[in-house]
Amino acid sequence: MKLIYELPNDIKEKYPDLLTGKTILYCLPVDIDLSGNFFNGYVAVTQDYILYLSLNSTSEVYRIKDYEFFESTAEVGDGILIGRKVDGESYALARFSMRYVPRFKFIARALNQILTIGKSKVVSTDDDNICPKCGRTFAQGTNICPSCINKGDMFRKLISIASSKWYLYLIVSTIFIAITALRLVNPQITRNLIDNYINAPDTVTPDVKDMLFLVGLMGVIMVFSSFLTILRGRVMAKVGAEMAKDLRSMVYEKIQSLSLGYIGKRKTGDLMNRITGDTDRISNFMVHTAPNVVNELLTMTGILIIMFTFNWKLALIVLIPVPFILIVMRLFRSFIRNLYRKQWRQSDRANSLLQDIISGIRVVKSFGKEKYAINQFKNESKKLADITIYNEKTWQTLFPGLMFVMGIGSFFIMLIGGRMVLNETMKVGELVQFTTYAGMLYGPLNMISFFPRAISEVATSTERIFDVIDQDPDIKESPSAISHEIQGEIAFDNVTFGYQSYEPVLENIDITINPGEMLGLVGHSGAGKSTFINLVMRLYDVDEGSIKIDGIDIRNIRKEDLNRQIGVVLQETFLFSGSILDNVRYSKPDATAEEIILACKLANAHDFIVKFPDGYDTIVGERGHRVSGGERQRISIARAILSNPRILILDEATSSLDTNTELKIQEALTRLVKGRTTIAIAHRLSTLKFANRLLVVDKGKKAELGTHKELMDLKGIYYGLVSAQLKMSE
Numbered sequence: 001m002k003l004i005y006e007l008p009n010d011i012k013e014k015y016p017d018l019l020t021g022k023t024i025l026y027c028l029p030v031d032i033d034l035s036g037n038f039f040n041g042y043v044a045v046t047q048d049y050i051l052y053l054s055l056n057s058t059s060e061v062y063r064i065k066d067y068e069f070f071e072s073t074a075e076v077g078d079g080i081l082i083g084r085k086v087d088g089e090s091y092a093l094a095r096f097s098m099r100y101v102p103r104f105k106f107i108a109r110a111l112n113q114i115l116t117i118g119k120s121k122v123v124s125t126d127d128d129n130i131c132p133k134c135g136r137t138f139a140q141g142t143n144i145c146p147s148c149i150n151k152g153d154m155f156r157k158l159i160s161i162a163s164s165k166w167y168l169y170l171i172v173s174t175i176f177i178a179i180t181a182l183r184l185v186n187p188q189i190t191r192n193l194i195d196n197y198i199n200a201p202d203t204v205t206p207d208v209k210d211m212l213f214l215v216g217l218m219g220v221i222m223v224f225s226s227f228l229t230i231l232r233g234r235v236m237a238k239v240g241a242e243m244a245k246d247l248r249s250m251v252y253e254k255i256q257s258l259s260l261g262y263i264g265k266r267k268t269g270d271l272m273n274r275i276t277g278d279t280d281r282i283s284n285f286m287v288h289t290a291p292n293v294v295n296e297l298l299t300m301t302g303i304l305i306i307m308f309t310f311n312w313k314l315a316l317i318v319l320i321p322v323p324f325i326l327i328v329m330r331l332f333r334s335f336i337r338n339l340y341r342k343q344w345r346q347s348d349r350a351n352s353l354l355q356d357i358i359s360g361i362r363v364v365k366s367f368g369k370e371k372y373a374i375n376q377f378k379n380e381s382k383k384l385a386d387i388t389i390y391n392e393k394t395w396q397t398l399f400p401g402l403m404f405v406m407g408i409g410s411f412f413i414m415l416i417g418g419r420m421v422l423n424e425t426m427k428v429g430e431l432v433q434f435t436t437y438a439g440m441l442y443g444p445l446n447m448i449s450f451f452p453r454a455i456s457e458v459a460t461s462t463e464r465i466f467d468v469i470d471q472d473p474d475i476k477e478s479p480s481a482i483s484h485e486i487q488g489e490i491a492f493d494n495v496t497f498g499y500q501s502y503e504p505v506l507e508n509i510d511i512t513i514n515p516g517e518m519l520g521l522v523g524h525s526g527a528g529k530s531t532f533i534n535l536v537m538r539l540y541d542v543d544e545g546s547i548k549i550d551g552i553d554i555r556n557i558r559k560e561d562l563n564r565q566i567g568v569v570l571q572e573t574f575l576f577s578g579s580i581l582d583n584v585r586y587s588k589p590d591a592t593a594e595e596i597i598l599a600c601k602l603a604n605a606h607d608f609i610v611k612f613p614d615g616y617d618t619i620v621g622e623r624g625h626r627v628s629g630g631e632r633q634r635i636s637i638a639r640a641i642l643s644n645p646r647i648l649i650l651d652e653a654t655s656s657l658d659t660n661t662e663l664k665i666q667e668a669l670t671r672l673v674k675g676r677t678t679i680a681i682a683h684r685l686s687t688l689k690f691a692n693r694l695l696v697v698d699k700g701k702k703a704e705l706g707t708h709k710e711l712m713d714l715k716g717i718y719y720g721l722v723s724a725q726l727k728m729s730e
Contacts, residue, residue, distance in 0.1 A: 027043070336395070484558075507701050567640035647679075
């Protein structure tokens with residue numbers, strides 16, 4: 001995200017005294033003045049001052065050390081940079097529209113760092129949601145500006161994808177050329193039949209054998225053309241299936257490589273649409289529409305050569321409507337594309353809602369909200385239907401109009417050509433041949449006039465899939481990453497992290513966890529506990545500082561090695577729709593049956609599994625809904641044990657369970673944590689009784705660290721949490 005804008009020269013010239021000799025650390029535009037009026041100005045930050053600069057008003061200079069705290073707040077319709085002085089009074093220093101709120105949050109954080117540590121270390125790693133070329137805001141869920149995207153570059157990428165099947169396209173192209181040649185021969189034979197046999201001069205006696213030969217030749221051409229068409233269809237079916245598979249795999253593999261931060265900002269239905277719907281549209285275009293257009297262009301070229309050779313004047317008459325059609329196609333191209341872009345976005349919203357409702361069907365039925373869910377989906381479906389109807393009405397109005405204009409040439413051919421036949425300057429067969437070619441010419445022109453719609457659809461889909469494919473993963477593996485067998489030491493070195501980097505969730509965390517030690521994470525909801533374990537698993541990279549395992553920065557350890565040696569039991573246990581065996585084996589696909597059974601026994605899961613009629617082959621259903629919460633949790637523990645991890649992460653592993661089930665899981669966890677470095681989160685503090693140390697996280701910072709006894713003696717946050725739970729249990 002851009003934090004240093006270039007000051008205009010006229011502002012530099014107006015305030016030379018304020019700017020000379022000063023290093024500007026940050027500089028942002030402001031578009032609203034403190035009274036709420038639209039305005040053009042800048043806020044520049046130096047090491048000691050905040051400069052409020054404008055051509056239309058006097059400057060303001062604020063000394064940073066006069067304040068004790070800065071914050072950027074989002075109000076109704078705008079944002080404000082606020083400075084609080086030592087006396088507790090707060091002052092508005094700048095006002096700006098909502099588009100600049102994230103940037104000023106960085107500025108507020110930088111100013112607070114200058115106050116506390118004497119310098120700013122803030123660097124933005126967040127993406128702008130504004131197009132750097134035209135200034136338009138990106139649509140939600142995309143980082144592509146449809147107005148500025150290089151369309152030619154997109155289609156070159158598609159061609160490069162298709163080039164892997166070049167030999168199939170070569171076969172298809174050869175077939176197309178053969179079919180085109182056969183189509184152009186038939187009118188010549190028809191002309192010969194009419195002029196030399198059917199409508200022969202009275203002085204000529206037609207040879208029946210020659211006529212039958214020509215009729216048979218037409219039949220052979222039709223049969224051979226049909227055979228080539230069948231062959232073309234079969235080859236294109238293979239090309240289509242292969243290309244659709246390649247595109248789906250490419251998009252899906254890319255999504256798998258992207259971070260949770262990217263995926264979390266997108267709707268599930270949107271991503272599914274890109275993998276299935278958009279790839280299908282592109283495949284159909286590349287396999288059917290584009291080759292057909294090439295075929296029609298070849299046909300049109302051949303027809304025009306023959307027509308101009310035969311009678312250039314009549315040929316020009318046929319082409320009279322073409323310039324008008326091309327102009328209309330050019331004018332309506334962007335309009336049509338915007339229509340279909342709007343339709344795909346609404347389709348994404350409807351699919352995302354459908355996915356949410358079906359995934360949460362148990363909640364819907366528990367609250368008796370079936371009618372509400374139906375109305376929700378009906379409303380989104382109606383919006384989609386309205387957009388689709390409007391798009392189709394627009395196209396069905398435009399397309400027949402173009403077809404009518406295109407057919408005008410035929411009237412002139414019949415009028416002029418008919419007079420030429422009556423004047424005996426043209427034979428009937430020649431006129432039939434010419435009108436046949438004219439009719440064949442309108443077929444390609446019809447196809448080409450339909451092409452803008454197809455281009456609009458595929459361009460929109462191409463934008464969407466390359467929005468995913470061209471994304472750079474936030475979590476990148478270093479070229480120098482090494483394989484490492486983990487011993488278990490984990491060190492947080494001044495770690496700061498925020499899902500939006502201008503809003504830290506964890507700040508300045510320093511702690512070392514020894515090999516084999518169990519650390520309990522304690523704190524209020526939203527304090528940053530889950531973020532702590534997400535960073536250990538390297539689901540996100542830190543903004544500042546580093547996390548080291550056995551003294552090695554985790555960014556320098558191969559991600560495959562890191563994930564293989566970390567076992568996770570999450571609060572919301574997720575089981576895939578398959579058998580118990582498949583779910584346990586997920587962490588180690590090559591595990592033997594003996595290893596799986598041992599892991600299930602250690603997790604106290606084996607006994608209930610063998611009671612099922614199908615045992616380990618029991619299907620758990622989607623999200624594991626066919627087994628109880630406690631059974632899901634124990635299957636999850638078995639999955640974590642199976643890979644024999646060196647680091648174990650337990651995120652509320654015993655929450656929302658009855659006492660008997662909790663005891664069984666606690667017993668399994670006791671066996672599981674032995675000899676492993678363990679990080680455990682629990683709201684039930686009794687579940688952390690085996691922890692060597694407890695870390696209390698409060699508002700993203702390390703508040704307390706010590707054993708249970710040490711923290712109870714401290715009588716701080718932990719003491720308060722324990723006391724509150726004891727009162728609740730009374």
